[in-house]
Amino acid sequence: MSETADALKELEDELALVHLRGQWQGDPNRTTKVTESPKNGIRMEPVPSGVPHIWTWAQIEPLLAKSLHAMAESKTARRTLVMYNPGLARGATHTLVTAIQTIHPGEVAWVHRHTIAALRFVIQGGAGVTTVVDGEALVMEPYDLILTPCWTWHDHHNESGKPAIWLDALDVPLVHNLNQIFYEEPGAPAQNARDDPVGPSPLFRKTWDRGAGPERPLRYAWRDTLAQLERHAEEPGSPHDGIALEYVNGATGGSALPTIGCWIQMLPPGFQGTRHRHTSSAVYFVVGGEGATEFDDQTLDWRRHDTLAVPNWAWHRHVNRSSSEPAYLFSVNDIPILRAFGLYREEPEISQLQLDPLGPAP
Numbered sequence: 001m002s003e004t005a006d007a008l009k010e011l012e013d014e015l016a017l018v019h020l021r022g023q024w025q026g027d028p029n030r031t032t033k034v035t036e037s038p039k040n041g042i043r044m045e046p047v048p049s050g051v052p053h054i055w056t057w058a059q060i061e062p063l064l065a066k067s068l069h070a071m072a073e074s075k076t077a078r079r080t081l082v083m084y085n086p087g088l089a090r091g092a093t094h095t096l097v098t099a100i101q102t103i104h105p106g107e108v109a110w111v112h113r114h115t116i117a118a119l120r121f122v123i124q125g126g127a128g129v130t131t132v133v134d135g136e137a138l139v140m141e142p143y144d145l146i147l148t149p150c151w152t153w154h155d156h157h158n159e160s161g162k163p164a165i166w167l168d169a170l171d172v173p174l175v176h177n178l179n180q181i182f183y184e185e186p187g188a189p190a191q192n193a194r195d196d197p198v199g200p201s202p203l204f205r206k207t208w209d210r211g212a213g214p215e216r217p218l219r220y221a222w223r224d225t226l227a228q229l230e231r232h233a234e235e236p237g238s239p240h241d242g243i244a245l246e247y248v249n250g251a252t253g254g255s256a257l258p259t260i261g262c263w264i265q266m267l268p269p270g271f272q273g274t275r276h277r278h279t280s281s282a283v284y285f286v287v288g289g290e291g292a293t294e295f296d297d298q299t300l301d302w303r304r305h306d307t308l309a310v311p312n313w314a315w316h317r318h319v320n321r322s323s324s325e326p327a328y329l330f331s332v333n334d335i336p337i338l339r340a341f342g343l344y345r346e347e348p349e350i351s352q353l354q355l356d357p358l359g360p361a362p
């Protein structure tokens with residue numbers, strides 16, 4: 001070891017004693033891939049967090065039925081099966097938690113509120129199944145989207161004759177890593193829901209309240225969602241995602257929740273998506289249809305009510321295996337967080353032909 005190297009080693013040892021590290025030593029906890037660019041430069045990019053993974057409805061459904069008996073009372077803790085990615089300590093992706101929740105007929109899932117933002121995508125519901133959000137009772141019909149934004153009171157009710165079931169999505173990993181988790185229970189099982197058959201409208205605001213903006217609806221009915229998809233069905237759509245619509249906050253034009261983007265997409269019969277990758281991660285829920293999502297080293301086949309995790313920066317493409325039926329996918333993503341900080345990137349796969357249309361030099 002040269003004299004300089006000795007001195008450097010001695011310095012690094014001394015730094016470690018007082019919890020310092022030379023920037024040149026690198027960060028062993030950093031998850032980046034470093035490659036050399038063509039002109040001997042350096043390029044760094046993220047390594048995807050977690051792995052592609054599917055939770056099939058065939059796996060979940062019998063366990064959900066079992067949970068109704070094994071956990072007789074859902075009041076104090078939600079009867080929820082939380083999905084975790086085999087490659088992560090927490091979350092279906094590194095920013096999103098998803099789960100399947102069920103409530104017995106006659107049950108109330110206790111009112112509470114938390115700084116974690118959440119949403120429900122209804123699988124089994126109908127008349128008598130409601131979520132009350134800050135006093136507003138929202139009916140939960142199949143495939144409706146219901147938002148429970150940060151710090152809103154919410155309780156769930158099932159006054160129907162069969163179990164209510166829905167997909168939960170929450171921004172737990174983000175809020176947890178920022179160490180911003182607050183939680184409250186008022187001690188009563190439910191809120192007093194106001195009688196509000198009309199509901200709020202993003203088209204109107206109160207003139208007597210100067211600070212008031214348009215009111216945002218917290219429920220996106222599947223009937224309206226499907227009608228919008230069908231309205232655009234003949235358009236070319238995205239080469240990666242088909243006819244993909246984003247649910248927006250009608251009052252701001254922004255994403256449905258500040259931390260969670262929500263999409264609904266229709267893959268036309270025989271759709272063969274082109275590969276791409278993006279810095280956002282997503283969790284897909286199959287509303288209907290049969291298809292597959294292909295990654296670099298595996299293909300995950302999906303069908304109705306399966307849930308699929310797509311990690312950030314992982315190459316993938318979607319395929320509709322049916323030549324006659326469209327496939328419908330609901331998904332949640334972390335795009336709003338990334339866009340807010342200028343971090344969102346998307347990269348379509350560029351073939352060699354596109355890079356060099358004249359072909360290789362002789």
Ligand SMILES: [Fe+2]
Pocket residue numbers: 112113114118154
């Ligand atoms: Fe909650």
Ligand SMILES: [Fe+2]
Pocket residue numbers: 240276277278316
């Ligand atoms: Fe994608």
